[in-house]
Amino acid sequence: MKELGKINSLLINRFTANGAYLALHEGGEVLLPKGYLKGDEKEGEEIEVFVYTDSEDRPVAVTNRPTALLNEFGLMEAKEITKFGAFVDWGLPKDLFVPKAEMGKTMEKGGKYLVRVCLDYKTDRLIGVSKYEDFLITDTQGFEVGQEVEALVFDITDLGYKLLIEGNFEGLMYKNETFKDLKIGDIIRAFVKKRRDDGKLDMQLTPLGREKYEEGAEKILEVLKVRKFLPLHDKSSPESIKEILGMSKKHFKQSIGQLYKAKKIAIKSDGIELT
Template sequence: MDTIKELGNISTLPITRFTANGAYLNLSNGTEVLLPKGYLLGDEKEGEEVAVFVYTDSEDRLVAITDRPVALVDEFAVMEVKEVTKFGAFMDWGLPKDLFVPMSEMGKPMKEGEQHLVMICVDFKTNRLIGVSKYQDFMLTDTTIFEEGQEVDGLVFESTDLGYKVLINQHYEGLLYENETFKDIAVGDNIKAYIKKRRDDGKLDLQLTPIGRQKYEEGAEKILNLLKVKRFLPLHDKSSPEEIKKTLGMSKKHFKQSIGQLYKSRKIEIKTDGIALVD
């Protein structure tokens, strides 16, 4: 059976007819797919186009719905494990029917309640959508498209002893080191990061703050904006790194260089017990 090109994607399809069960939509191959009655507003008409997600129901029949999953076919998302069986795991991907990850497609054993990075794929043997957590199979190692200092969008997908693994551009693996992360990070977070280093193994070292001078300019702006509200911050040279991290989300070194900029521009006064805004 040929794969339906709409399977796993958001498609805009025309309504061909109505039945007691809902509306039938026309697929690109000339066949129809049911949009169940519960997804209709009630004022639709034949010929009207509807944006739907097409997948298979619990009986492996094609069905269209107006809900959107957390990811489409050939995309990654972090998903929570709903149930584990001897055949595989069922993941919450935001739809009524959970996404199945076969045991053979698991990168490592899963437990209920855990979060894992999963790619949505078409199982060409059954023409169903499945999840694959062997993410390394999809990673690219030629990172020459990136430059050191470049800003990137990332998805935090795993916490390790070293720090946090981050998915970049759906196909590159990056790492945020725990000892360089000065704000709360959780698996599933979408973040902005900066390329710190391109490694020989094809992975990317990342950091949360801009490289070089821009980093301290942004830090200074953050401190200044907070001072405009509070007028005084009880942070100084003797403050602990933990206290600075909790208050400002930055390292002590970053804090000292940022307040140095503010002091030179005469925007703050440095006191023995903290920093104050200069009127």
């Protein structure tokens, strides 16, 4: 069925007590259950739906849009783990099944994973695959160093943040070069720092060419851009500094010293502000 896993515009053939039957492009019909109808639809009207299979493996149409369509990636939460695989939430009433053989790493309930929606040609069902590396594009010649892109944070390792860039490429942002905490699921704007030989991209949050500061100094700058003034100085208590900035007093003093020398901040008797 060519409509499976895609958003389709289908014509309403007829209505029954169960809902509306929609005409498939190559013949046959698919049911749009009654719960998805507004009540003012008419026969012959075109309606936009997503087609997948229900819990009994029957084709069914819904007006919901899932987290990802066929051959797309999506970040999905594992809802149930079995010995055969995992069921992940992709925004539809029936969870998407990720077979154990298609897992990149062992999934845990409640964890969020990058999953590719694929068609199992043996069963003609949609499945999830978390072996994401198999589908990434490794030719990154189309990217320029310094280029700004949209990226999804899909994993966090000891080394840094793994990013899905423009839905098809993998990037890495090193923790020791990132001045703010990121979470899995964050969508960010990032800049290409380097194209690597393995087809991945090294990324950073700040535009290339901008003067870089130590991580704590970057964090203080970001907070000051929002708050304009911070009631902190070298006589402030360690508790106050930790509560507002989440850093030690020693780290704070080193950071404001760097910013003061660079003439980025002014140090007042009652706090600091941007120059």
